[in-house]
Amino acid sequence: MRLVVTGREGQVAMSLLEAGQGRPALEVIAIGRPELDLAKPATVIEAIAASKPDIVVSAAAYTAVDQAEDEPDLAFAVNAVGAGRVAEAARRLGVPVIHLSTDYVFDGSAPGAYLETDPTAPLGVYGASKLAGEQAVVAAGSRHLILRTAWVYSPFGKNFVKTMLRLAADRDEITVVADQWGNPTSALDIADAILHAAAMMHGDSSFTAFGIYHLAGTGETNWSGFARHILDTSRMFGGPWARVRDIATMDYPTKARRPANSRLSSAKFAEVFGWRAPDWRQSTEAVVRRAFV
Template sequence: MTSDERSILIIGRHGQVSRSLIELLEAGGQRFTVAGRPEADLRDPQSVRRAILAARPSVVVNAAAYTAVDKAKDEPDAAFAVNAAGAEAAAKAAADVDATIIHFSTDYVFDGSKRVPYVETDPVAPLGIYGRSKQEGEDRVAQANPKHIILRTAWVFSPFGSNFVRTMLRLSVERPEIKVVADQRGNPTFAPDLADLVGKLIPLASASSPDPRIFGTFHAVNRNETTWFGFAQAIIEGAARRGGRDIGVLPIGTKDYPTKAARPAYSVLSTEKLRAVYGLELRPWRDALSDCLDRLAGPPRDEAAEHSQQINRAGKFA
């Protein structure tokens, strides 16, 4: 970005994607501003508008959301205030300063009735309040700002925040075995990989005359699918290679783990459109998980030992 171009505004400070994006942009020396609560609170649309009008960015990345799937059933007003009305306010204000908005949505806009990967044009039919609030947010963002990139993602994990990987690692210390649902399929997605994708989209989105084909709704998930059970197995196996406890992981059905809100049984997302339009795709989720575990627990013991031996051998002949 040249010195006379406007910068990037990130809405949200503490979420997995926002933290990953901040880390990426800082490492790359990119100009950006972060607006989080209380100065930019999606529950207060005027605060979001003020933050965007003050910053006058070329790209707004809305990385904030209400993500408590079960709690949303008891707090529908809060879920819709953040995920729908707040997202709309961000999109409108971005349009007023001629900025593109990059907005995140979810696989939970689908009901899980398919058995082949969902494409962007498939009908949405969310099962619960959380999914409905995100669906309405998609609609409002698209209507408020023609320069929008909506990224549907799924099963987000990272080295920080609250997520499935960190939960499984905690339970592996606390319990002799864990039971995990084996009849829900999706795409685990690494937040730093999403941030890297956004970093590649920003120059396209902030161009003075962007190609209109770059706008719209896209699926953005790490490659390959699994179940929560398969994901948990990979986490525990990877942690054990790094010195963690190798506990048992037992498969159970959704009926054996009732939750307040229903989840789609199948929410695998096709990323063909992302590849066709941008020439981009995220790597396999297992590779991303390995990087995540490296950051949380260090490299696998055998790799660490080999690295130490290489250093020792080098020292002998120095």
């Protein structure tokens, strides 16, 4: 099975490349700029076709949440138009596409974990552009899985885990928001889930369970609780540690509003694909361990 993933440096793309190593029946190919540039739609179809995929993973995206408020045209060009063009390429080639989306399509006002059927209401440009991307994938007419995830971290790139470890190396105390809740999700787990779903689709010509799914870590916490677990784990492995002081969202103003509730129910994905992410604490420990062991 040849899996072609858009983007070379994203957390999920790099996790997929790592997961594909040593699997003779699996080839993971990452394509990105300049051959494939989602901001230049004319490059997309040719680049994907040249890679001869069995399944396309649409992982590349504009992810600068605050900067998107100042660059809405670019955010929509990449996350909406670009995503739709990736799905169109998959349709033309007659292969499925797995498109990654986000909890930011919701406004965070729900009392519990969001289901796939809950109404969307993005708070800012980034969320609106990702929702438009979902709609573009559907409109392209491809066989698709849309996987919404949240609070993604990994050993790669920039993310909350790496930020906490960096700050703890220089500070005795870190202030972290305590009134936003979600499911920390390891990109390593996302890659494992994608490979699991891709294998099912590739091996079953009668597979029809396409559509939108939520895919997030098991269990929930707030940002400050996440930070404490990261730093406690770091100290256990001899890494940096700092105290975490809770603050409110209003004490840490950002250009883009964040959902207060980013919890996603992954029950549908578990039921259809027989795969569930590990507890978020376990997955966090696995990523932190790699920084020191």
